[in-house]
Amino acid sequence: QVQLVESGGGLVQAGGSLRLSCAASGSIFSINNMGWHRRAPGNQRDLVAAVNSDGNTKYADSVKGRFTISRDNAKNTVYLQMNNLKPEDTGVYFCNADVGHYSGGYYYSKPYWGQGTQVTVSS
Numbered sequence: 001q002v003q004l005v006e007s008g009g010g011l012v013q014a015g016g017s018l019r020l021s022c023a024a025s026g027s028i029f030s031i032n033n034m035g036w037h038r039r040a041p042g043n044q045r046d047l048v049a050a051v052n053s054d055g056n057t058k059y060a061d062s063v064k065g066r067f068t069i070s071r072d073n074a075k076n077t078v079y080l081q082m083n084n085l086k087p088e089d090t091g092v093y094f095c096n097a098d099v100g101h102y103s104g105g106y107y108y109s110k111p112y113w114g115q116g117t118q119v120t121v122s123s
Contacts, residue, residue: 002026002099002112009093009117016121017083022095022114024076030100032109034071034078039116040091048093049080062088085121092116 008020024031035050049069051057057069068081078095095114100107 001101002028002097002110004095004097004112004114006093006095006114006117009119011120011122012085014086014121014123016085017081018085018119020080020082020093020095020117020119022078022097024097024099024112027101028076028099029102029107031073031076032098032100034069034095034097036069036078036080037094037096038089038091038119039094040088043091045094051078082119085119087121087123090119090121093119 002024003026004022004024006022008018012018033050033052036048037045038048039045047060048063049059049067051069051071066084071078094116096111098109098111100109
């Protein structure tokens with residue numbers, strides 16, 4: 001029904017920058033929260049940053065002041081600008097979106113996930 005396609009990952013040296021993008025497509029009535037999660041090697045998937053439909057944002061303490069999440073509602077796309085990257089930022093980054101559907105007179109929300117994009121920061 002809905003696909004999330006991420007792009008922008010790669011290999012970068014410590015102190016460098018990357019910009020991740022995630023575009024949602026498919027049967028979409030609305031998109032509520034959008035966010036980025038990170039799964040570091042050997043760890044669980046943790047929230048990095050999120051933005052709601054009003055543009056309010058929240059960040060993990062480890063990325064505050066370095067990462068910026070934003071969204072383009074017209075394009076159903078969420079971005080993550082990552083500056084001053086550190087080796088501990090290495091991991092697979094997944095985007096997610098809470099997508100609203102309207103069917104048969106009923107509204108419901110369902111979460112979707114992207115396939116993940118690798119970010120590797122070398123020291």
